[in-house]
Amino acid sequence: MTADRREWPLYEVFVRGKRGLNHVHVGSLHAPDDQMALRHARDVYTRRNEGVSIWVVRADAITASSPDEKDPLFAPSGDKVYRHPTFYEIPADVPHI
Numbered sequence: 001m002t003a004d005r006r007e008w009p010l011y012e013v014f015v016r017g018k019r020g021l022n023h024v025h026v027g028s029l030h031a032p033d034d035q036m037a038l039r040h041a042r043d044v045y046t047r048r049n050e051g052v053s054i055w056v057v058r059a060d061a062i063t064a065s066s067p068d069e070k071d072p073l074f075a076p077s078g079d080k081v082y083r084h085p086t087f088y089e090i091p092a093d094v095p096h097i
Contacts, residue, residue: 010059011037013044015051023055031056 008030014023026045031037037056046054065073 008032011041011056012059012062013037013041014055014057015041015045016053017050018052023053028059029056034058 011029011031012025013027013029015026016023029037029040029044031040034056038054041054041056045051
């Protein structure tokens with residue numbers, strides 16, 4: 001690997017399958033720019049027509065939570081019972097719910 005290639009930014013690749021509605025993370029690659037990342041992603045991750053759409057995102061542009069933050073980050077939603085459908089009573093005259 002050349003020195004220049006080692007300095008290429010890392011991209012995360014997401015592909016939406018033919019039947020799926022959501023893009024799914026399929027891997028990572030290095031590329032010199034966004035367009036080349038998209039071309040490399042097509043060549044590497046959709047060789048057998050597995051997808052209908054590709055997203056490439058520079059890894060340094062992604063902000064993610066840590067698994068260690070799970071409890072403090074998601075715990076506040078537990079005390080908001082109004083967000084759960086069991087909190088509401090459905091009137092008897094409302095059909096199909």
